[in-house]
Every structure is written in structure tokens, then in C-alpha cells.
Amino acid sequence: MSDNNNSGTFFGACPHDCPDTCAMLFEVEEGRLTGVRGNPDHPMTRGGLCVKLKDYEKRHHHPDRLLYPLRRTGARGSKEFTRISWDEALDEITGRWQAIIAESGPEAILPYSYLGHQGLVHGLNGGDAFFNRMGATVCERTFCGEGSCTAWLLTVGPTAGLDPESYRHSNYIVIWACNSVSTNLHHWHIVKEAQKRGAKVVVIDAWRSRTAQEADWHIAPRPGTDGALAMAVINSIIDQGLVDRDYVDQYTLGYEALAERAASRTPEWAEAITGVAADDIRTLARELATSQPAAIRMGIALERHYGGGQTIRAVTCIPALTGAWRHVGGGVTQSPVWEHPYRFDVICQPQWIPEGTRVVNNLQLGRALTGELELDPPIRSLMCWNSNPVTQAPEADKIVAGLQRDDLFTVVADHFLSDVATYADIVLPAAMGAEMEDIILSWGHLYLTYNSKCVEPPGEALPNNEIFRRLASRMGYEEERLHWSDSECLEHFVDWEAPASEGIDLAYLRANGYARLNVGTADDRCPHREGNFPTPSGKCQFEVEGATNFVAPPFRQMYEGFQPGEALDPLPDYVPPRESPQSNPELARRFPLNIVSPKSHGFLNSCYANMEEKIHIQGEQFVLINAADAGPRGIGEGDRVRVFNDRGGFEAVARVSDDVNPGVVVATLGYWRQLNRGTVNAVSGADFVNMGHAPAFSDNLVEVSALA
Ligand SMILES: Nc1nc2c(c(=O)[nH]1)N[C@H]1C(S)=C(S)[C@@H](COP(=O)(O)OP(=O)(O)OC[C@H]3O[C@@H](n4cnc5c(=O)[nH]c(N)nc54)[C@H](O)[C@@H]3O)O[C@H]1N2
Ligand SMILES: Nc1nc2c(c(=O)[nH]1)N[C@H]1C(S)=C(S)[C@@H](COP(=O)(O)OP(=O)(O)OC[C@H]3O[C@@H](n4cnc5c(=O)[nH]c(N)nc54)[C@H](O)[C@@H]3O)O[C@H]1N2
Ligand SMILES: [Mo]
Numbered sequence: 001m002s003d004n005n006n007s008g009t010f011f012g013a014c015p016h017d018c019p020d021t022c023a024m025l026f027e028v029e030e031g032r033l034t035g036v037r038g039n040p041d042h043p044m045t046r047g048g049l050c051v052k053l054k055d056y057e058k059r060h061h062h063p064d065r066l067l068y069p070l071r072r073t074g075a076r077g078s079k080e081f082t083r084i085s086w087d088e089a090l091d092e093i094t095g096r097w098q099a100i101i102a103e104s105g106p107e108a109i110l111p112y113s114y115l116g117h118q119g120l121v122h123g124l125n126g127g128d129a130f131f132n133r134m135g136a137t138v139c140e141r142t143f144c145g146e147g148s149c150t151a152w153l154l155t156v157g158p159t160a161g162l163d164p165e166s167y168r169h170s171n172y173i174v175i176w177a178c179n180s181v182s183t184n185l186h187h188w189h190i191v192k193e194a195q196k197r198g199a200k201v202v203v204i205d206a207w208r209s210r211t212a213q214e215a216d217w218h219i220a221p222r223p224g225t226d227g228a229l230a231m232a233v234i235n236s237i238i239d240q241g242l243v244d245r246d247y248v249d250q251y252t253l254g255y256e257a258l259a260e261r262a263a264s265r266t267p268e269w270a271e272a273i274t275g276v277a278a279d280d281i282r283t284l285a286r287e288l289a290t291s292q293p294a295a296i297r298m299g300i301a302l303e304r305h306y307g308g309g310q311t312i313r314a315v316t317c318i319p320a321l322t323g324a325w326r327h328v329g330g331g332v333t334q335s336p337v338w339e340h341p342y343r344f345d346v347i348c349q350p351q352w353i354p355e356g357t358r359v360v361n362n363l364q365l366g367r368a369l370t371g372e373l374e375l376d377p378p379i380r381s382l383m384c385w386n387s388n389p390v391t392q393a394p395e396a397d398k399i400v401a402g403l404q405r406d407d408l409f410t411v412v413a414d415h416f417l418s419d420v421a422t423y424a425d426i427v428l429p430a431a432m433g434a435e436m437e438d439i440i441l442s443w444g445h446l447y448l449t450y451n452s453k454c455v456e457p458p459g460e461a462l463p464n465n466e467i468f469r470r471l472a473s474r475m476g477y478e479e480e481r482l483h484w485s486d487s488e489c490l491e492h493f494v495d496w497e498a499p500a501s502e503g504i505d506l507a508y509l510r511a512n513g514y515a516r517l518n519v520g521t522a523d524d525r526c527p528h529r530e531g532n533f534p535t536p537s538g539k540c541q542f543e544v545e546g547a548t549n550f551v552a553p554p555f556r557q558m559y560e561g562f563q564p565g566e567a568l569d570p571l572p573d574y575v576p577p578r579e580s581p582q583s584n585p586e587l588a589r590r591f592p593l594n595i596v597s598p599k600s601h602g603f604l605n606s607c608y609a610n611m612e613e614k615i616h617i618q619g620e621q622f623v624l625i626n627a628a629d630a631g632p633r634g635i636g637e638g639d640r641v642r643v644f645n646d647r648g649g650f651e652a653v654a655r656v657s658d659d660v661n662p663g664v665v666v667a668t669l670g671y672w673r674q675l676n677r678g679t680v681n682a683v684s685g686a687d688f689v690n691m692g693h694a695p696a697f698s699d700n701l702v703e704v705s706a707l708a
Helices: 056-060 086-104 128-134 146-155 164-169 185-197 226-239 245-251 255-262 267-274 278-290 308-322 344-348 362-370 396-403 464-475 486-493 506-512 585-590 612-618 627-633
Strands: 008-013 023-029 032-038 070-072 081-083 109-113 138-140 172-176 200-204 217-219 294-298 331-333 359-361 381-385 409-414 426-429 438-440 447-451 514-516 593-596 622-625 640-645 648-656 664-666 700-706
Touching (some): 008 438, 008 447, 023 447, 032 056, 070 086, 086 109, 086 409, 109 362, 128 344, 164 294, 185 200, 226 255, 226 267, 226 278, 226 308, 245 308, 267 278, 278 308, 308 331, 359 362, 362 396, 438 486, 447 506, 486 506, 622 640, 627 700
Parallel strands (some): 109 381, 172 294, 294 331, 381 409, 409 426
Antiparallel strands (some): 023 032, 070 081, 070 426, 438 447, 447 514, 622 664
């Protein structure tokens, strides 16, 4: 596009952690970003942006942006910092690291990042090569979707599955633990169009979310019991004689064993566990089998309880049982990331990880920093970028206690003084979306999306990749990979020779902004019409003999030095949550309410939760509670309450509502701890769920009490 005098319209891409990865247009006048739009040509973005991004230029120009490197001068968390130069900052960081490496070895240093920026260059894995070269502790990052990935890969292999765009052909759409109106808006309009055409939209969610409100049918199982619901759907499909025997015989493995397992998982059995009426379960099973093409969209939230992995295996079996895969618009969607030709091996350089290097999981940061994990050597330095674990990771109070350790040297790179940044010894100002070139990873559609650099960063802010280049130079690391420019990275980080990228190269993306992968169109793509599952057997695997738990790449960086996981059940099943009145009555006597802490409509994880207009849209931290639970506790609408358990607590405003069933409370995520009293993750536990080391954010019991 145009670039006259630093003015014009440029191709951009939303860099946030979201399945939509919107193609954007940046308006620039005399070197300043003046406006943003969704690219009207892009089939999913369709010119629209969400409430968070529609004035993205304001985030670029926000008065609170970090502009210069800072050194801490006051107590940790006191927000007292003084400006220093980049040279001083980099000298201090690398000087401290070299001393730590000499005394304790490089494993005493822990890198910590997530998808704050979702680019191939500046995102999740952008710093991995640098830290692998150092020999630092490997951070295993399982915030999001890794339980689903494990379950998905075991059952159907690394397939993109049902294209989210193909839902325009679906007749029956089940959105399972996904709040699309808030979290997947650019898929929602495709679902809405199908609904207008007559498709039935079913939302399975623990509460009446914005999405559930617009559904034709809302099914509300108790949190963490979806595995029972899914097993009973399988039971009922078989019981009602609705199995596509021809599909099952040709393209699946282990049907007899699955049928035997499901035989006792009747709708009545599931009703007692889930609270969903047995007849409703039969109806769901019948409609899923007979209203083809039938589509299932699984949300990330489906994995967030102890039985999450097994639940996702059970749901993933359904379209093979019914033969939904035979139809364009039939099947199940997890994450289409699997067919993208990203070169994570080149990005991360896992072969540089010294043999035997230890792994620390990002969900257990609090345990790692406070000594609970008994790490030897202990973590002496933490570098955090693209993530804000104080609000986002479980056991928040432990994380804060760890960050206050006098002997911990903490470096944080961010756009703002986020909650984790307030505890840093050195804060580095990071560049933002329009200020750096990248290709933004997509885990929710089948397009490559290009983002041009069209304005300079403010002050002395630098792109993440430049920060790592400078650190590498200071550390004396001479490997070519560590010194590539952003453009050189892009040349290497995508497999431009892969069948999926045929006809696409960087020049094409620069000229067009985005490109659909070569995987067929949304109107003809039917990847498993004749099986073709990329599993070892080539079939959809209901049964997997000898499987063990694992964490999928790239979250574990394709590093093979992991302990083999524990043995897994060869078949899917219902595995109860750890914390629920049914599974843990003793704990429920003190903490009787199941808390669900989903995404906030107006924030993107903790991003935007410091911007006044967005807080205004989103409202203050609330907790939804049913009148049956509020009444006996003396809680009225609008009262200030404390939500707590043995791990910690936070304050919120009570909203008394029948959008939640008795026994369930909902408080959305992202509110900054420094602007509020506590964070929802003060009550979340850091034990993993049963697959992929995924988090258990929907598997926590709490009590709520009125504040005077
Ligand atoms: N209770 C509960 N907890 C949850 C979840 C839940 O549903 N419930 N969801 C989980 C999930 S799915 C996820 S993905 C995680 C997300 O957790 P995080 O990835 O930690 O999410 P954010 O809070 O958005 O943190 C991103 C940070 O990166 C910064 N950032 C953005 N772009 C850049 C950049 O270019 N450079 C640098 N240096 N910094 C940048 C942002 O300003 C922000 O401070 O949270 C998890 N936590
Ligand atoms: N507005 C906004 N959009 C976002 C984000 C954001 O922070 N804000 N974050 C982005 C990220 S990182 C991700 S991973 C995606 C996540 O997107 P989603 O997968 O949609 O995640 P959530 O909103 O956390 O949860 C979706 C729904 O699942 C429900 N739920 C929770 N536990 C259970 C359960 O056990 N059973 C059932 N049936 N339902 C349950 C919740 O009540 C919620 O309404 O969204 C992305 N988009
Ligand atoms: Mo996520």
C-alpha cells in the first residue's frame, strides 16, 4: 500500500492472543498512527474490529506507555523507578546474568513469556533461541489449549479439522465452552448467518454468557462435568441406533471398546452429575447425529478442569461416530494452527538446549519462586515479556510473594507498568503493533496475516526481537540466528516451500496483507470425508493403546528432554473435577461455590484493563451469584463482597442474577491487581489437569461473603 511521506494506509494485523487474528488497515499521517480499521476484504475480519481494538491507535499513544528503560529505586512493588539509558540497562542485566551463570549455572535464570504479542518474530517463542543458547531453564508454557492439543493429537492427529469459515454450510452448531460473542467475534458472524438460514445454535456453557443468550438452546452443565455430558451423548447416539456404521468401520479405531465403555454412561447417569435432564441429552445426541452437516466448536475453556483432556477426547470422537466429517460444514474445530507452515524449529532452536536442562511450567511460577518446587539451583533471575503472570497465572499470592524476594533479579519488558512490571528491577519499554514488522500467528483460521512496520516506536521503546538481539551481542553470542533482522526472521520462520504455502511468499504478503493457505476453500474443504486422519493409524482413534501424557509443541519448544508422562486411559471417559461439592464434599463444606473465571468482554486478558474507556465498557470487577446463594449470605445486588478460599481472595461487586445456577459464581478475568483489591487468580490452584499440563481455572471452590 502507500507510503508517501510517511503517510498512507498500511497492512496491519491484530497482534493479540485471540483466535480471530484480524487483518487490519493502519492509517498513518506524517509518521503518526491516526486510525485503524478491519480489512474489509478479509473473509473473517470483514472490516469489523472488536470493542478492544477499534481505537487501537489510542493504545499506541496512551500517556502511561513506557518510553525509557527504568531501574527500581524503591521497594519491590512500590512503583518507584528512575530512568536509565539502554546501555546502562543492558549492561546491568547481562552483568548480573553473567555473575549468576558463573556462580549457579544458567538454569538459575528463568525466561517467562506468553502470547501478549502473537507474532512469529516478537511473540511467544521470540526469545527462546536466545535463552536456549544460554542454557537457561526451559519454561513450559501451558496457559491455553495444551490439554486440548494433547487430546486432539491423540484422537485425530495434527489436522486443522473443521474450518471455522465452513460453518456457513452447517445445519447444527454446538458451541461448547466458548463465549464467541466476546472471544471469537469474527467467527460469531458466520454462526449468526447460519442461524438466520435456519441452523440451530446450541451453546453449552456453565452460565448464560452473552453467547448463550443468543443461542436457540442453552445447556448449562455444572462446571467441569462436560465429560459426563459428552460420554452420555456417545451412549445415546449408539443407543438410538444413530451411528454411521460405514464411516466407523472404514475410518475409526476402537469402536467396540468405546461402545463398551459408554454403555454404562447413560443419560440418567449423566443427569445426576451434570444437572442436565436426561431427555435433553438424548435430544442433543439425536440432533447432533441427524442434522447434518453438524459442527462442534470447542472453546479453550473446555479443558480447564481436572478431566479436561478426557472431555475433549470424548467430544472429538462425536463427528466420527455420526459421520459428520462426510459433509462440508460438519466435524469439530479445535485450533486450525496445525496446518500452518510455521517453522518453530528455526524460531526456537531447540537443539541448543543443553541435554538434561530442567523444565519449569509457567503455571507454577509462584511455587518456583517461593521454593516450593525445591529447585536446585533456585531461580535467581526472571525475565518476563509478553505476559503478566500476576493477574493471569494461578496462585497469584504466591507469585507476588516470590517476586518480593530480595535475592531475585527481575527484568520485565512491556508497554505499560503491568502488575508484574511493578516488581521488576529493570523495566524495558517495548514497541507495539504498528511499530514492528511481523506475521501474526493464527490459531483460529487458515490465513497468514502480515503486519507492516509503519510508524516509529515512541521514546526509546524497542521491538522484542531488537531487545534480544542487543542482549545476544552483550552476552557475546555470535550465532547468525540471534542477529537476524525482523525481515530476515520472516524469510526463515515460515516454510515457504510447504504445500500449504504454495503461491505465497513474503512479497505477496507485503503486497496483499494476508493470504489463505492452500488447503481448499471453505466451500469445498472436507478434510476427513474419507478418513485421512494424520494419526499413526490414519484413522480417528477412539482408542489409543499405550498412550502417555505429553505437552504438544511449540509450547514445549519441541524439546525432547522431558520425562515421559504418566500412562493415559486408552479410552475417553468422564473424570470428575478435583473441586466440586460432588467430588470433594469436605472442601465444599467450607467453600461451597464453584467459581468460573472466563475472559472479560472489554479486556484482552489483562491488556486494556488499565485504560479508562475500556474499564468503563467492561465495568468494575464483579461476581455473578444466584439469588439462592446470595440471600442466605445477606448479599444484595451491588454489595461489595469478598471471594476467597484457602489460597487467597479478591474483592468484587455482587451481581445477583439467574444467569448463573445456584452453586456457581462467575468473575471475569484481567483486572489489574494494582487497581483492584486482589485478582481472580488468587483463588485458582496451580495443579495441572489430566492432559497437557493445562490449567484448572474452572476447577476451584470458593466462598463469597458480604463486606461491611
Ligand atoms: N482465571 C483465569 N486465568 C487465566 C485464564 C482464564 O480463562 N481464567 N486464561 C488463561 C489464558 S487462555 C491465557 S492465554 C493467559 C494469558 O496470559 P498473558 O499472556 O500473561 O496475558 P496478558 O495479561 O494479556 O499479558 C500480556 C502482557 O504482554 C504485554 N505485551 C503485549 N505486547 C507486547 C510486546 O510486543 N512486547 C512486550 N514485551 N510485551 C507485550 C501486555 O502489555 C501484557 O502486559 O491467561 C490465562 N489465565
Ligand atoms: N474479549 C476477550 N476475548 C478474548 C480474550 C479476552 O481476554 N477477552 N482472550 C483470548 C484468549 S487468550 C483465549 S484462550 C480465548 C478463550 O476463549 P473461550 O474459550 O471462549 O474462553 P472463556 O471466555 O474463558 O470461556 C468460554 C466460556 O466457557 C465457559 N466455561 C468455563 N468453564 C466451563 C466448563 O467447565 N464447562 C462449560 N460447559 N463451560 C465452561 C465460561 O463460562 C465461558 O462463558 O479468548 C480470546 N479472546
Ligand atoms: Mo488463551
